[in-house]
Amino acid sequence: MKASRIIRTCFDIMMTILSDDKKASFAFIGSPVFINHLQMESIENTKRFSIYRYVAINLIGRKSFELFEDEQTSCFLIANKLSDIDIVRQEANMVLQSMF
Numbered sequence: 001m002k003a004s005r006i007i008r009t010c011f012d013i014m015m016t017i018l019s020d021d022k023k024a025s026f027a028f029i030g031s032p033v034f035i036n037h038l039q040m041e042s043i044e045n046t047k048r049f050s051i052y053r054y055v056a057i058n059l060i061g062r063k064s065f066e067l068f069e070d071e072q073t074s075c076f077l078i079a080n081k082l083s084d085i086d087i088v089r090q091e092a093n094m095v096l097q098s099m100f
Contacts, residue, residue: 023082030074049074
């Protein structure tokens with residue numbers, strides 16, 4: 001499956017980054033997909049967001065990370081508990097505000 005290869009590649013990249021920076025945090029946006037050639041799904045709680053959220057919760061978990069989600073923008077933050085969570089959230093919010 002194409003999706004599972006993409007998710008696996010992202011997970012491998014995350015693990016590589018973590019091996020270099022033990023305090024690394026991550027975020028993703030589940031961008032909308034086309035429902036048909038004329039219509040795109042809403043930005044809220046997209047299909048990709050649902051899949052990525054499932055992977056984050058079930059594969060990454062909450063032992064080393066705080067997980068934050070925003071269904072309205074289909075954004076998910078995986079904040080490393082070794083970092084200052086408040087600063088990570090502030091930085092992520094600044095990036096999101098520049099995008100939305």
